[in-house]
Amino acid sequence: MSFSTFAAFWVVSFLFVITPGADWAYAISAGLRGRVVVPAVGGLLSGHLLATVIVAAGVGGIVAGSPMAMIVMTVAGSGYLIWLGINLLRHPSAPEAGEVQETDSWQRWAIKGACISGLNPKVFLLFLALLPQFTEPGSAWPIPVQIVALGLVHTLSCGVVYLLVGFGSESVLRARPRAALFVSNFSGAAMIMVGLILLTEQAFG
Numbered sequence: 234m235s236f237s238t239f240a241a242f243w244v245v246s247f248l249f250v251i252t253p254g255a256d257w258a259y260a261i262s263a264g265l266r267g268r269v270v271v272p273a274v275g276g277l278l279s280g281h282l283l284a285t286v287i288v289a290a291g292v293g294g295i296v297a298g299s300p301m302a303m304i305v306m307t308v309a310g311s312g313y314l315i316w317l318g319i320n321l322l323r324h325p326s327a328p329e330a331g332e333v334q335e336t337d338s339w340q341r342w343a344i345k346g347a348c349i350s351g352l353n354p355k356v357f358l359l360f361l362a363l364l365p366q367f368t369e370p371g372s373a374w375p376i377p378v379q380i381v382a383l384g385l386v387h388t389l390s391c392g393v394v395y396l397l398v399g400f401g402s403e404s405v406l407r408a409r410p411r412a413a414l415f416v417s418n419f420s421g422a423a424m425i426m427v428g429l430i431l432l433t434e435q436a437f438g
Contacts, residue, residue: 235369239386242367246387249359250394255314255427258420259349260395262321263342264402265417272339274395276346278388283351284360285384289377310352311428317345318424321417354431360384 256277263273350356368379402416 235372238367238369239383242363242383243386243390245363246383247390249363250387250390253423254355255349255353255424256391256395257398258423258427259317259346260399261402261416261420263346264399266342267403269339269342270396270399270403272343273346274392274399276343276348277350277395278392279343279347280350280353281356281360281388281391282384283347284357285364285381285388287357288360288364289380289384291377307354307431307434310354311431313348313352314424314428314431317349318421318426318428321421321424360387 259277260270260274263270364380364383365376367383368376370376372379374382
């Protein structure tokens with residue numbers, strides 16, 4: 234693949250990455266919890282990698298063409314986001330200054346992150362619509378390899394941005410409990426809103 238193709242894809246991909254959504258909200262909530270940013274972001278990235286592999290394997294078109302599969306995926310992903318958002322509102326991540334919460338399980342945060350991105354049909358459909366458009370049929374690289382390469386570029390951008398968001402919320406808001414409480418509640422509300430939007434689009438789309 235040519236460098237210009239990679240560069241063009243990265244620009245488009247980065248615009249999607251810097252748009253706040255459920256992933257951002259989860260990274261922020263992880264930052265406010267303390268030392269769980271890395272596993273939380275790692276979980277989010279694993280969901281993106283899974284979507285890349287599915288699209289590269291050709292399964293993406295089959296799943297996207299199955300109304301029942303998309304309905305199940307949408308309902309599951311939306312329900313999970315709403316559940317997480319409600320829990321975040323009930324138990325906001327707003328520790329006192331200087332306090333570090335070390336009791337949270339790294340594995341649990343990683344699994345939740347994987348579910349947020351892996352069950353989000355928007356992520357899957359984005360990859361399905363975006364990655365094939367930047368492949369080059371005449372390239373020496375097979376199409377599946379090109380899709381994986383592009384998916385890795387997108388995932389790398391996600392990793393950098395989400396880590397900055399997570400660690401930024403930890404360093405900036407940890408010393409400001411009231412601001413942290415507001416941001417935590419906002420993150421919970423954002424997760425619920427994204428889940429409701431997905432369900433509404435599925436019902437009336």
